[in-house]
Amino acid sequence: xxxxxxxxxxxxxxxxxxxxxxxxxxxxxxxxxxxxxxxxxxxxxxxxxxxxxxxxxxxxxxxxxxxxxxxxxxxxxxxxxxxxxxxxxxxxxxxxxxxxxxxxxxxxxxxxxxxxxxxxxxxxxxxxxxxxxxxxxxxxxxxxxxxxxxxxxxxxxxxxxxxxxxxxxxxxxxxxxxxxxxxxxxxxxxxxxxxxxxxxxxxxxxxxxxxxxxxxxxxxxxxxxxxxxxxxxxxxxxxxxxxxxx
Ligand SMILES: Nc1ncnc2c1ncn2[C@@H]1O[C@H](COP(=O)(O)OP(=O)(O)OP(=O)(O)O)[C@@H](O)[C@H]1O
Ligand SMILES: [Mg+2]
Numbered sequence: 001x002x003x004x005x006x007x008x009x010x011x012x013x014x015x016x017x018x019x020x021x022x023x024x025x026x027x028x029x030x031x032x033x034x035x036x037x038x039x040x041x042x043x044x045x046x047x048x049x050x051x052x053x054x055x056x057x058x059x060x061x062x063x064x065x066x067x068x069x070x071x072x073x074x075x076x077x078x079x080x081x082x083x084x085x086x087x088x089x090x091x092x093x094x095x096x097x098x099x100x101x102x103x104x105x106x107x108x109x110x111x112x113x114x115x116x117x118x119x120x121x122x123x124x125x126x127x128x129x130x131x132x133x134x135x136x137x138x139x140x141x142x143x144x145x146x147x148x149x150x151x152x153x154x155x156x157x158x159x160x161x162x163x164x165x166x167x168x169x170x171x172x173x174x175x176x177x178x179x180x181x182x183x184x185x186x187x188x189x190x191x192x193x194x195x196x197x198x199x200x201x202x203x204x205x206x207x208x209x210x211x212x213x214x215x216x217x218x219x220x221x222x223x224x225x226x227x228x229x230x231x232x233x234x235x236x237x238x239x240x241x242x243x244x245x246x
Pocket of ligand 2: 006115116128
């Protein structure tokens with residue numbers, strides 16, 4: 001049964017060693033874009049999707065993952081005006097913990113967004129490691145999903161991965177709570193999107209929609225969306241922001 005589709009990949013529900021699993025197939029022609037097993041084989045964390053096995057057919061690379069129920073975008077789409085803050089915290093806190101773990105091991109995810117956060121009754125897991133990369137050198141390739149990409153990815157020839165992941169977490173929290181984007185949804189008009197990302201400060205003027213967020217969540221999102229990457233909190237510091245600190 002088909003359970004998901006990405007730009008190049010297809011994800012089916014299947015069985016592996018008698019257990020239900022998710023089977024992701026990526027055409028070999030697209031695999032220089034995708035090296036998920038290189039990273040997942042070295043990451044073991046309760047909030048990171050488990051890769052059970054990988055292999056290759058004549059046309060595709062095949063990844064076998066533990067199966068979760070749905071992704072956070074699907075959950076969001078089922079709620080017209082966004083998720084309540086307890087649910088946003090239940091999703092956001094584990095993702096921030098997963099980022100702290102990978103950043104301390106010199107890896108950036110580079111595609112944090114609701115569609116790449118998988119959920120089941122008792123689990124939240126960061127998935128889709130196709131853009132992950134080592135952080136020993138600054139990046140000079142502009143990877144990610146445009147709406148979630150940090151200003152420095154657009155404005156600088158090189159950038160560091162961990163602060164860009166933190167920015168994407170900020171966009172993600174905003175989206176999960178409001179079911180809108182902090183810098184608009186003009187993914188097909190990059191100049192307009194860039195302009196918003198460079199100039200807009202969310203919550204600067206408190207509209208009725210943003211006043212429905214608690215001060216804790218507003219302060220936390222504002223901090224994650226600090227434009228200057230050198231002033232943005234690290235994942236370990238972000239865990240002390242008011243929305244996460246419990
Ligand atoms: N282990 C899993 N359990 C349940 N659903 C999954 C699993 N893996 C992926 N999916 C579903 O398939 C979708 C696409 O998977 P994934 O993000 O890994 O593919 P992708 O090709 O990298 O996607 P994109 O290019 O859109 O980022 C997910 O958003 C999710 O809905
Ligand atoms: Mg994805």
